[in-house]
Amino acid sequence: MTRIFNFAAGPSAMPLPVLEQAASEMTDWHGVGYSILEMSHRSKEFMGIYGETVEMLRELYGIPEEYEVMFVQGGGHLQFAMIPLNFAVGGIGNYAVDGVWSRKAFNEAQKIGEAAEVACTELRAPRQDELAVTDGAAYLYYCSNETVNGIRYWYRPEVNVPLIADMSSDFLSQPVDISKYGLIFAGAQKNFGPAGLTVVIARKDLLGRAESTTPTMLDYQTYANFESMYNTPPTFAIYISHLVCKWLLAEGGVKEMERRSILKSQKIYDAIDNSDGFYYNNIEKRSRSRMNVVFNLKNEELNQLFIEEALQKGLANIKGHRIVGGMRASLYNAVSVEAAEALADYMKAFAERHS
Template sequence: MERVFNFSAGPAVLPEEVLQEVADNMVNYQGQGLSILEMSHRGSTFAQLHEETKALIRELLQVPDTHDILFLQGGGHTQFAMVPLNLLGAAAEATYIVNGVWSRKAAAEAEKFCHVNTILAADGSVPPSDSINVPNDAAYLYYCQNETVNGVEFNYTPAGPDCVPLVADISSNFLSRAVDFNRHALVFAGAQKNFGPAGLSVVIIRKDLLGLTTDTCPTMLDYAVHAKHGSMYNTPPTFAIWVANLVCHWIKRNGGVEAMDRRARERADLIYRTIDSFNAFYVNTIAGNARSRMNVVFNLQEEALTELFLREASKHNLMNLKGHRIVGGLRASLYNALPLEAAKALSEFMIDFAHRHG
């Protein structure tokens, strides 16, 4: 079977060798006579896999003992509510940096629970680091490290007062770059971008922030409950955790997070160079210091050619390049498992398409 190059923003491309390992062990997991889909999450086999996956993430991201790692469900949208529910405590407000679709959604959800101070970035950019002013009494400072829809990525870590915890949505660049846990109190990520199938979320939270919820917080939305029960308060997404385990092993075998970052830059630079070289044909309006390594968004100067671009790209096995419905245009998502050959093939197609239609 010929595999296509999958540029989907999520669910996203997975390493082919991981998919093969899943296929080989789906019916008879490690010779045990049953599938992991049937296996008790309380049994020793899955319990060992569960803890090993946490340990791999801790190793790959160098997560210190000050932070706990939780495996949850519900995706990023659930985290938009869990963050304020768990971190507000007695505070009345939080600060959100809004520079794209997902940070805007997160801020809107937080407004149900508190007053939100908003730091707005200009379209296609991140705010200058010296423009981030956070009051000392803010419960936390929140930002989205990579905006998948808008193609914008922070190239620095925002700083507020030392007393204000820093929270980051790192769903779309998780395990693609290092995270400074001396500065981040909480980060979260959905699996379906860079480390597994949909259905699993990982939360890495500083332990001293557990237990700040009020008595009215729903049990399933309380980080402390999940931490106390080792992320097994309810039945965890066993299959998704298994695939995440395999992806973590794949990342480790292939040089770790540092290598993932290097490869991400190589893929993204190739596409951005192509866009810039044909800037009379392709348009990318993202500020140079905010261009995402994960999601390259672009348009055609002649928008009527967009559908033709997509049809011809699919004939070259370049799939899922349509931009998000909110912004339209085109988007190439370049997650960890996407081979460099995919970026090269896309670049070559873009050059040929520009020559033929420019």
């Protein structure tokens, strides 16, 4: 078996024990004689997997009883629409924009109802004093980690309206006090499981406020009423996420993931900052993402060679997003400290050879 270090931004690296267990159970799940892929979502076996996944998520984040855990399809993009459809009724969706994904969410909200951009920053997350919500604000929306731009909030915004966060790319990577949020959501395909599954954790008393004309599948209340099984849920994706949750708990949970991400990202940022300008990262230091380290080579002509030689060394998918160019190393939970070390060593050696 040859597995190389995978720094993809999502879908991205999965824990090897999860892949191995899924492979071993692929044709016969726990002796039932068929696979998860062939199992009814209403079977007691699958309901068991579903229930345990929710329970493990509750344990990992300490999710209070007053919060619903829902599994939705349609990715982060559908959340951009569902949030204003469910929460901006009669109010104004307030958005803090600091990168590609919060910009897209704001644009979508403007199509649906009233939306206001309360902050707009580049190369950094807005500060708390820049987040003044408007009169009639229904919520404040922000993206805790901008995957493309490599920007994170180093703090949790405090506002007197429900706080809504896109945590797609830093989900389960650090402790989060869920009780301070109205809703958080995350596409699974970075830190939780396969693409096709989106987790939504929302305060129960905020649900059920959508207009009566809202399509059934776009109303969070439907998911709450039917345990996310009004329609057929993405069963295989939920099953894999179940294995990921087990792995996370065995590894020490979100506190341990936070410790590792600080360590991993520091290795790459050190390689950048100690390169005498060979590499650079323009993000304000406290806003630097721990999940997606974005950097550039001063000499852009070396970009292609940098990517090719990295791959030869078993370091894959470090090309930056097409919108910002340069490089991006995504350091999600399944990316080991060893992988980050290998990339940092390669960066140092490459800079020495080409300086």
